[in-house]
Amino acid sequence: MTEPKSHFIEAADGLKLHAVEYGVDNGGLPVVCLPGLARTVGDFAGIARALAADGRRVVVIEYRGRGLSGYDSNLANYNPLIEIRDALTVFDTLSVSRAVFVGTSRGGILTMLMAPTEGSRIAGVVLNDIGPELMIEGLVRIKGYVGKLPQPKSIDDGAAILKELFEVQFPNYTAADWLGSAELTWREENGTLKLSYDPNLSVTVKDVEPDQTPPTMWDQFDALKSKPLMLVRGALTDLISSATAKKMAERHPGMELIEIADEGHPVRLDRPEVAERIKAFVRACDV
Structure with missing residues (x-):
């Protein structure tokens, strides 16, 4: 298997965008991986390598303000339409x-x-712990930490910080898991640990309040009715309820559901049982 390759691409407004490509084109459908709000290409390293080993070309994108993509001085550009x-x-x-x-x-x-x-452009979709209707408690929790994490003294300290904040969502994580999470959350620059994303991304959730009802995306979800669809949901998630998952399945009768016990938001896609299901799902999309 070829080594992953970084690409730096100029956005319409000139900002540098970073993407990583795994595998080669063997005639099957490629896979595109899109990360979470304040996440980077590193989150997909495991599943991307598994898919590449299965003969897939995989492209993982870092949005502006994340990872090695450029940070935007115009904070209004940290929005879904620009992304x-x-x-x-x-x-x-x-x-x-x-x-x-x-x-x-x-x-x-x-x-x-x-x-x-x-x-x-869409041949099939895997939604990782997300749907067209979100729970406000999860959004409030995200608002509480994006761009606001304590400054760690070391990566081990960072692992301890993440464990304290998120152990309720991931009770079975090992010390190695928390250390790996810390290595994805911070990076060393000139001897100092810095977040792997622009802390100003907090602007994207600044208006979230506990008494809100988040907007829904059922019309957009319904536009996927003709596409193969898989939902991966953490049983401990506070972002997508079991009722929403059930409603999604009712509106998309072919939807495949994987629910992972003792895991919250989002699910780790490199878990062997999840990765194998995703590989099989991608193969089926070739038909």
Whole structure:
């Protein structure tokens, strides 16, 4: 298997965008991976390698303000419409005309938002712990930490911080799991640990309040009715309720559901039982 390759692509407004490509084109559908709100390409390293080993070309995108993509001085550009425009630029530059989309959290939202206008690009969808209707408690929790995590003294300290904050969502994580999470959350620059994303991304959730009813995306979800669909849901998630998952299955009768016990938001896609199901799902989309 070839080593992953980084690409740096210019967005419509000149900002640098980073994407990582795994595998080669063996004639099957490529896979596009879209991360969560404040996440990077590292979240998909395991599943991308598994899919590449299965003969797939995989493209993982970092939105502006995340990872090695440029940070935007205009904070208003940290919004889904700009992120979709950026994603389309990456697809066109890397000649990805049609693919299976794997969207974690924010990435799943972007996929649903693209469905009405860019449906021809979408051959199938894996939604990782996200749906067209969200629970406000999960959004409030996300608002509480995005761009606001304590400054760790070391990666081990970062692991302890993440464990304290998120152990209720991931009670079975090992010390190695928390350390791996910390290595994805912070990076070293000039001897100091810095977040792997622009802390100003907190602007994207600044208006979230506990008494709100979040807007829904059922119309956009319904635009996926003709597409193969898989929902991966953590049993301990506070973002997508079991009632919403059931409603999704009723509106999309062919939807495949994987629910992972003792895991919250989002689910780790490199878990062997999940990765194997995703590989099989992608193969089925080739038909």
